[in-house]
Amino acid sequence: MEFNPTKQVPFSAEQAEWYEKAKANLNPKRLQQLLFELTNIHSPTGATRDAADYMQQHMEKVGLKTKTHDLSPISRSVMGEYRGSGNGASLLLYAPLDTHLDRTPEEEILSGEGQEADLQPYAQQVDDWVFGLGASNPKGMIATHTEVCTALIEAGIPLKGNLLLGMADGGMPVDIKERHSGMSNGVIGLLNRGMYPDFAIIMKPWNWIYHEEPGMAWFKIRVRGTMGYAGIPHDVPGFRSSVVPAATVIQELQAWLPEYTKRNTSGVIAPHGWIAGVRGGQMERPAFPSAVTDIFFDVRVNPRVSPADVKAQFAAFIADLKARQPEIELDWEMYGSVPGGTTDPDNWIIQSAKRGWEHIEGRPHGMPDYLAGQTDGAALRRYGVPTARVGWPWPATGAPMPVAEGLGGMGATYVPDLMPCAEKILYAVVDTLMRDRRELGL
Template sequence: MIAEDRTILQERIEDKRDDLIDLLGELIDQRPVTGNEKPAQEVIASRLDSRGLDVDTWEPNADELRDHPGFFETSSYAEYGYEARPNVAATKDGVGDGRSLTLSGHVDVVPVDDDEWTDDPWTATVEDGRLYGRGSNDMLGGVASIVIAFEALDELGIDLAGDLTLQTTIEEEAGGPGGVLSALERGYRPDAAIIAEPSGLPNIGMASAGVMYFRVTVPGASAHAARGYAGVNAIGNAATVYRALDELDRKRKSRISYEPAVRQNPKLDGHETNLNVGAIDGGDWPSTVPSSAVLEGRIGWPPGETREEVRAEVEAAIQAVTENDEWLAEHPPELEWFGWNAAPHELDTDDEIVRVARENAETVTGGQTTFGGGSGGNDERFYNRYYDIPCPSVGPRGANIHGADEYVEIESLVETAQTLALTAIDWCGIGE
């Protein structure tokens, strides 16, 4: 494709800026918190259908996925199941024998605390080149960019030699097996894939963290508070376990480093791994010594350790504090692993799809790419770990992911769409 035609493609996407903003606003308006993805998926499916594409919509089947090494029962599956939570995919067939490519993104977002937001989190607010709203950056903005890239290629009549699939999936925020893994098992296995997670274009994501959730049930013995000598306070015992886990977190931080994570965010230096106790439940009455307390936590870590090694270290820390406590030695805590159970991944940055995406990202933005990742779990691991399909993250710039006043830079949405469209041309080739 000659340089003039590439410029025309970029200009077409620039002309669709307002359409991109409107689409993103419409997706935010659907409030697609994990478990309620269907309204947003209907927006995507309708948009693809209007292009005359054969839109594939399906609900995941946990029983068919259960034996896969990447599957686990997510918290969203436990709460909602997969009924009325569809994935969406549509493929524009290539006109030659070029390589296939999937552009993918998840439509689910995390909940909000409305009181923390300056404006309504479920209404797109545009200000100073930024679009604010829940999911604007993670990752409804990337999804909107994928759609615009797909449409611009179609509108200009650019026939790729290889198949190009647009895919939107569910429950990434809970771990993703009902989304990307389900799509892979359904047969959507391209030669390469790109997920438009917010990598901070021209930066590209090439790694994800391992993530696991755990629950520790700590026993005590109930009694009236006035006769506390007759009981054992489970919350106090839970505090003992917490301190042991906190000490483990400090030891792991002191020995574990991962340069790509720090390149992505310099503030992660010394914090590439993290063990967080995020919830505690214990007791039911101020005048009763509680007989049970439950800690729930998350441990995340960059590539370099297996899930089995990490589990063993957590288990050993709890076992050590148990053996050194007279009560706990006879009434040991129960440790349960639940929900998130993702292994880390790392992509070779010399892979061709990464090189092509990098060249286009740098051309479009005028910047220089930094490769980062490894601080959070994401869907790219399914492609890279289990199917040997290279898949980087190529997505927009923004801030406050999962927090109040989340935003995406509008210019970076346009640049993401341009980068993805040009990369599709270079990877799939142009039909004769």
């Protein structure tokens, strides 16, 4: 996909003046303090009430009118509104509120022992750094959005449109069944309860503007054998391992996934997939090989491809595998699906966000890196909300405390990295909310 040059719509003299006033109010120390306090409130998916209550109080102090939506007794989402004079658009600054881990002992199979600073369910700070579970994603995003709102309100900018600040539970790509949370259920709840805007901006890692994001398809393959016994020879009739054939299936699946990505890449989306885990047997009964071994994985869904089509592609892979390996007994299911979402790249909010990016970066935006990360932005777009994704460099480098390799706890934030992103978001806010609706194509 080739990107056309950004449409240039210059600030008026009034907009330029107010933008500079508000930008001068952006305060990294204030942002860091909010980030530290919010990170210090543990908020795993399905248990965000304390963090939402803290943010509601903070938003009201800033000058936003707030309301909440409860998904359960321990799960809460919150939104705030700052109204303009009228005849303008509504613009939502959004980020999820929940962290991808709970840090229970059972989760060590995901995170390892997890002694690093970014994996702790409490905050630590050193100089301009904040560490703790989710300090970067999502809480660095919440703190940045909130600082943009605070600087704008302090400057007294004469907005025509309404500024919304929203944060919801259920934003992580998980399904916590005992808490009925995950897979974007929180943001959908807020949209259904008055938060629906004309435009939205989400903040996520990587220093580009994106107009679309993938969905997800979750699959489970069950390889079947018989329950065995360690004292029986391998060639005894009637005893079949499920574990050893599963190793063959894993290798076949690992070879299929990159081909799937190539076949389904378009726009700015390269929909990767990874095998997440293998489950079978019991550690308490190693003498009894398992009759079933489950393999489960997530493959991303391009917005121009439906989860049903992905399911059909996977069914074709399984049929081919069975034809080549008829001795392997298996069945499968797709147990989770979320479609992707896209916004017209010529939409006002995409072009406005790119103008802000170019204003701060001092160079044309151009073609961004391919994307595979899934966020609540896909749900916003699917619900018809034109949405721009604005990012910052990630992961942060040079941390003064030990941080986990790989994804870790998404919890190491160098606050100076967030400030250019705040300036870009502020630019799009001023650009959008100081204009009449007709200027925005509404």
